[in-house]
Amino acid sequence: MADIGLVGLGTMGAALALNIAERGYDIAVHNRTVEKIGQFVDSAGELASRLTAAETPEALVASLSAPRSVILMVPAGAAVDATIDQLIPLLDKGDTLVDAGNADFNDTRRREAALAERGLNFIGMGVSGGEDGARHGPSIMVGGPEKSYAAIREIVEAIAADYQGSPCAAWLGPDGAGHFVKTVHNGIEYADMQMIAEVYGLLRDGEGKTPAETAPLFERWNEGKLRSYLIEITAEVLRAQDKTSGGPLLDVIRDSAGQKGTGRWTVIEALKLGQSASAIESAVAARSWSSMGEARAAGESRFGAAEKGTLSLDDGELEQALLAARIIAYGQGLALLQSASEHFDWSLDLGRVAEIWRAGCIIRSDLLDDISQAAREGLPHGLLTLAPAFADRMETAVPALRRVVLEGLRAGLPMPAMSSALAWFDTMRQSRGSADLIQGQRDFFGRHGFERTDNGLSDQHGPWAD
Ligand code: ATR
Known part of the structure; x- marks a missing residue:
């Protein structure tokens, strides 16, 4: 009998199944398009012996030892509901379904309640780290009935990324808590990526540098305070050459960013909770604007583009500016988590959340060690920027952020996320604002x-x- 089942052999599902098999667990796999099941098992090499190909949901359930646990890795939304509906009649009380996709946490809450009525456990599990993370060790954010986590905990901890001997996986709270934390994780990821892209824009358009010329800067930053996965891969992307054109790969990539919804959900939930995660909001907006290529071209021909190559920025100042903006984005994400935790009565442990983000996930960065420590000590007024270790850093980094934003704006270069991060910071250090006039x-x-x-x-x- 298999230890666990998995439905959905797309990129992430297949990688997760191989990870589970590699850690020594027997796993039964099923996929809507049946041919993919055999192809997957055939391509699994020596791990194939740990895989059971289940051509029907019935065969999948029949091959699992009780109480059964089945991971779903299908696209968020209707596909999850359809898969759950297929499995429900085949399962017994005490069995557990685990949605490992990027679900809207509102759906997870609804599904958890509906399955609980039938005596079934439903876990919403955020998995971050992309395909490589899923295959070799992601960061895993679990939400659902705490007692049901026991059924999958051993496997989840075994497949998760390891940070200095501790697994980057944790049960974070009931019902939608895991998927909410994953959503906010992605929101922070949007902000971080956007702010890095803004700095790239300053270097390319403001200073007239080629992508390859900027790569060493990111490599250097990755040895310092900005050390993180996103800075590391940025350097690689900047360096990449295109085989067809022979020039920089970035020069042939259309400047239109895709999005699957988690950034937007973060913003929606923040607004619903009466919060604002402005850096994330700006990053989501920037992705939307990026997709309006024709309108932007019309704008450029009517109003003219910013003059190129007029800036000369200090590398150390850019580094500090990015650091300040990054801290603000993380802080806004944490404040949103705290607000949701109070609203939904989750008792989220923000220190633990930051700990399981330290390895495996896309926003992993050196900062997270200090963030988890600050969260454990309690964030003054819920603000990371007021935590002593971060307040000191902000004192030196914010003036750099201000100068960089000023220079960028002066040159006419858009910096929506960095400038909104700065606006948030300035607002939050003004004891008397101007809302008296609004009142x-x-x-x-x-x-x-x-x-x-x-x-x-x-x-x-x-x-x-x-
Ligand atoms: P990828 O991860 O490669 O981008 P995906 O489009 O996210 O793939 O789909 C992941 C998995 O969800 C696939 O295994 C897909 O099954 P098919 O191979 O049959 O396409 C599965 N999936 C997508 N929609 C589904 C649905 N409505 N019901 C069940 N499974 C579905």
Whole structure:
């Protein structure tokens, strides 16, 4: 009998199945398109002996030892519901379904409740690290009934990335907590990628450098405070040459960024919770704008492009600017997690979340060690930027961010994520903001009332109400 089952042999599902097999577990696999099952097993080499090809859902369930656990790795949305509906009649009370895709956590909450009514466990499990992570050790964010995690914990910890002897996998909270954390992880990833792309834009358009000329900078940064997977791969992408054109690969890649929805969900959930993760929001917006190539070209021919090669930026200052913006993005993500945790009563352990992001996942970076420590000590007012270790860093890094943003804006180069990160920072260090005027306006046109600062009385009105 197999230890666990898996449905969906796409890129991620196949990689995860091989990872499970390689760790010494027997796994039964099924796929909607049946031919892919045999092809997958045939291509698995010596791991094939640990794989059971199940041509039907019935065969899959029949090949599992009880209580059964089945991982679903199918596209988020209707495919998950369809697969669950197929499996439900075949399962017994106490069996567990694990959605390892990038689900909307609202769907996970709904599914968990529906399956619980039938005595079935439903786990929403965020898996980060791309194909390579899934194959060799991803970061795994688990949500669902805590007791049901016991059924899969050993396998999950075995396949997860290892960070100094500890697995980058954890049960984080009930129902949708795991998928929510994964969604916010992806939101932070959007922001980080966008901010790196903005710096690349400054170097390319502002300084007139070729991609290969900028690669050493990223390589150097990857030895310092910005050390992270995304900086590391950025250097490789910058260096890559295109075989067809013989020039830089980046020069032949269309500047239109794809998105599958997790960034957008992060923003939607942030707004629903009365929060704003502005750096993530800007990154999502920038991806949308990137897809409007024809409109951008029309804009350029009407208004003219920014003049190229007018900037001369200090490398160390760029590094500090990116560091400040990155800390703000992580901090906004953590604040959103904290807000969701309170709203949904998840008791999320932010320190643990940051710990399991230290290896395996796309946003892994050296900063996460310090972030987890700061979160464990408690974030003052929920803000990473106010944690002592980070406040010190921000004091030196924010002036650099300000200069870089100023230079970029002066040259007419767009920096939506970095400039909105800076705007957030400046807002959050201003004890008296300008919303007094907004309250005045609201009272003027809608008699919404305001609170007075001198005597604390609320629901007060201006002279226009007389
Ligand atoms: P990839 O990971 O390679 O990008 P994908 O499109 O995300 O692939 O699909 C992942 C898996 O989900 C595939 O195994 C796919 O099955 P097929 O090989 O039959 O296409 C499966 N899948 C997609 N839609 C599905 C659905 N509605 N019901 C069941 N499985 C589905």
